[in-house]
Amino acid sequence: MASPPSHPARFVALAALSGVALALALAAFAPDRVLALRQAAGLTRGTAGTQSPARGGYADAVARAAPAVVNIYADRVIVEPPRRLIPDIGEQGLTGLVGQPRQRLERSLGSGVIVSRDGYVLTNHHVIVGAGAIQIVLWDGRVTRATVVGSDQDTDLAVLKLDGENLPALALDPDAPLRVGDVVLAIGNPFGLGQAVSQGIVSALGRSQLHIATFEDFIQTDAAINRGNSGGALVDTSGRLVGINTAVFTQRVPDANGIGFAIPTATARNVLEQIVREGSVVRGWLGMEYMQGFSPLGIDQRGVVIVGVHPGSPADRAGLRPGDVLLTLNGEAVFDPIALGQQEAAMTPGSSVRLQGERAGVPFTLDITLARRPAAGVQPPANAPR
Structure with missing residues (x-):
C-alpha cells in the first residue's frame, strides 16, 4: 500500500524547528560566532543601560591634557585720577582737579599650562602684567x-612658578607634527566659567604682521578662543601640546569669527628655557626697523629697506640711515623682513655681523657688533625718514 504524500505545512514546520534547534545550540556553545553573524548582518544594537563606544571623539586627548591646564586669576590695583571739574566760562578756577586719586581692584582672567612636574607654568604676558597677586x-x-619668574612682552609669554611636585605636566615638544587641516582642541577658562574645551582645525601656520607681538609666528585656528582662554593649551588629537592660546581676531576686527591664534611650542620652549635660566629673554639687536624692498621697476623683491634707526643703537653708530637697502647678512641674501628680524634676535649680543647693501645705488659693506635687545617699551623711538 502506497504511503500518503507528505503535507507541505508539515515540511515547513519541521524545517523551522530544525533552524530553531540549531540557533539554540550555537547560542549555547558558540556565542562569539552568533555575535559575529549578527554584526555582519547589521543586527547589533545598544541595549538599555549600555552604549557602544563613540567614534571620532577626543575624550582620551582631553583626559591626557586637561589636568595640566590651570585657571589664572590675576589681581592688579588700578589708580584712577581725580575728577576734573567742567570749565565754566563765567567763572575762573573751576578747571582744576577735585578729590583724591582712587584705587580699585581689577581682576583679569586667564589660563596657563603646567610644563614641568615641579610647577613651572606658561601663560601670556598680557594675562599677568602689572598683577600684584596671582x-x-x-x-x-x-x-x-604663583610667583612670576619672568615675562617676555615681545612674544606675549610669561613664566610662573607654583609650589608642588609630581604635578601633571605637558611636554613642550617642538617637533610635534602639525599641518593645516589637523584637528586641534583649545583648553582654557573662558569667561571664568571653569575649564572648557573647544574643537577646531589648524587654519594656517606662520601667521605674522598681526601687531599682536613683536615676534610673530602664530598658529591660526578656528577653535573657539574667548576671554579667559589666553595662556591655555592648544593640543592635538593625541593630547600633545602644540601651542599656547593667545588672541582672537575679534579684538581688532569685531566682525571676525573663528579666527584665533596660538604661539607654537618651539617659541614657547625657547622663552621658557631662557627665562628659567636667565630671568629674561636675551636677544641680539641691531637697532633698526625695516620693510620689504623692491626692485626699481617694482616687479620683484630685492632686499629689505631700512625705515627707521634707533638713536644710539649699533645701526646708528655704524652710520646706517632710513632708505638704505640691506642685501645680505653674513653673506646670505635677505629679502624677508620678518625672517631677518628673527635672525637678528637669535644672534648673541656682542657677536659681529657683516651687512652688505646699497645707499642711493652705491654699494656698502659694514661690520656691526650686536647689542642686547632692550625690553619692549624701553627702546628709544626710531628715527623715520624726513
Whole structure:
C-alpha cells in the first residue's frame, strides 16, 4: 500500500524547528560566532543601560591634557585720577582737579599650562602684567598662589612658578607634527566659567604682521578662543601640546569669527628655557626697523629697506640711515623682513655681523657688533625718514 504524500505545512514546520534547534545550540556553545553573524548582518544594537563606544571623539586627548591646564586669576590695583571739574566760562578756577586719586581692584582672567612636574607654568604676558597677586586653580579644584619668574612682552609669554611636585605636566615638544587641516582642541577658562574645551582645525601656520607681538609666528585656528582662554593649551588629537592660546581676531576686527591664534611650542620652549635660566629673554639687536624692498621697476623683491634707526643703537653708530637697502647678512641674501628680524634676535649680543647693501645705488659693506635687545617699551623711538 502506497504511503500518503507528505503535507507541505508539515515540511515547513519541521524545517523551522530544525533552524530553531540549531540557533539554540550555537547560542549555547558558540556565542562569539552568533555575535559575529549578527554584526555582519547589521543586527547589533545598544541595549538599555549600555552604549557602544563613540567614534571620532577626543575624550582620551582631553583626559591626557586637561589636568595640566590651570585657571589664572590675576589681581592688579588700578589708580584712577581725580575728577576734573567742567570749565565754566563765567567763572575762573573751576578747571582744576577735585578729590583724591582712587584705587580699585581689577581682576583679569586667564589660563596657563603646567610644563614641568615641579610647577613651572606658561601663560601670556598680557594675562599677568602689572598683577600684584596671582591665584591659580588646579584641575582638582585646589587653589594656590604663583610667583612670576619672568615675562617676555615681545612674544606675549610669561613664566610662573607654583609650589608642588609630581604635578601633571605637558611636554613642550617642538617637533610635534602639525599641518593645516589637523584637528586641534583649545583648553582654557573662558569667561571664568571653569575649564572648557573647544574643537577646531589648524587654519594656517606662520601667521605674522598681526601687531599682536613683536615676534610673530602664530598658529591660526578656528577653535573657539574667548576671554579667559589666553595662556591655555592648544593640543592635538593625541593630547600633545602644540601651542599656547593667545588672541582672537575679534579684538581688532569685531566682525571676525573663528579666527584665533596660538604661539607654537618651539617659541614657547625657547622663552621658557631662557627665562628659567636667565630671568629674561636675551636677544641680539641691531637697532633698526625695516620693510620689504623692491626692485626699481617694482616687479620683484630685492632686499629689505631700512625705515627707521634707533638713536644710539649699533645701526646708528655704524652710520646706517632710513632708505638704505640691506642685501645680505653674513653673506646670505635677505629679502624677508620678518625672517631677518628673527635672525637678528637669535644672534648673541656682542657677536659681529657683516651687512652688505646699497645707499642711493652705491654699494656698502659694514661690520656691526650686536647689542642686547632692550625690553619692549624701553627702546628709544626710531628715527623715520624726513
